[in-house]
Amino acid sequence: MAILDRGALVAAREAVVREHMESENRHDFDATLGTFSHPRYEIIPTGDVFDGTEAVAAYFEESRRAFPDQRNELIDLHHADDATIAEFDLLGTHLGNFRGLPPTGRAFTCRTLAIFVFAPGSDRIVCERVYFDSASILRQLGIASDPLSLQGRLGVVIGHPLTIGRAVLRQVTGR
Template structure:
């Protein structure tokens, strides 16, 4: 019985030692690959010759294919920081919770540099075999990734623009301004009298140079028939009409388009397109 107990104890100790070595090796290899750009560590010393990345539409199999896949991250991003937040193991499986930060300054799976910064978190399940990494499967929010790259627009963008219009319609200017980035770049259409201050930088400049003047120079002013069109790269196109009456008693009804750009839930840029002839004709009569 004592002999059996000693054998079991030795087996348990050996298993714990193997697991500990696997985790240490795994953390070090991926830290060097991503944070130190040592892509050549993807070789048979650290990875099983049939290393498999579980993915869609088909798995990536083999060291060269695996290396080629991750080369996109190494060359596609600068200012990289890969952090293993937590790592656990059970048997030959390793589960890691990770965070990746970087700036998209190189070609990434054929996507030209966007200059966008990403901050992603996810989980990877890895399988070890004879002290080498044999299989990996990543779990992360790909939609968030694409949104951060600016390739897919945030679904909340149209809601933000719509809320600004609704606040403006109610005369709630502070709320309308709250949807703007502190460094918003605002441009009125060329030929519009309010374009004399282009570009207006920041909400206060928009308030004083545009909103305040519009209110002060009109008996009434409204935005009618607003239709919002979601576009790629976090942009929203609005088509509408201006209906207004200047203090001189002259009215106008003009076709308008607004081009909004959003970033991190705030409006960062605005470009107006309007039939300035109608506006100026009414102003000068």
């Protein structure tokens, strides 16, 4: 739907983004898909792109199988010419297999940013581009270690002996 008045367009887009996020929380994915003119998710930290109704539906199935209580808690919305930016906490509990990783039973909370891109003059989403710190989630799930902890530092030394050896050599020789 084309809306010409900027204030009305911002309000319409905000309503669409709110419905999009709330319908994800309800797991009403038909309603979520209805907020798009063409469904597309770009998950920046993983490099995953889900383009089209079937791919996005498969993404919903995969992510909610692994994290059945996955939800978002909206913090703030910001508006740009052709986008609405949502800042929120993403939460979930790892209760199912995820890409070969067995469930840990642990929960995570991660501050997340999503850019909801709109076609010019439209109130339908053309892409949701999501940014978050995947290392933070992996640490909370018990899959990764804090790199500043003793366990994390030992893991780096064991996993990257040449890199660490070169760094020590540079420090000792001053090169």
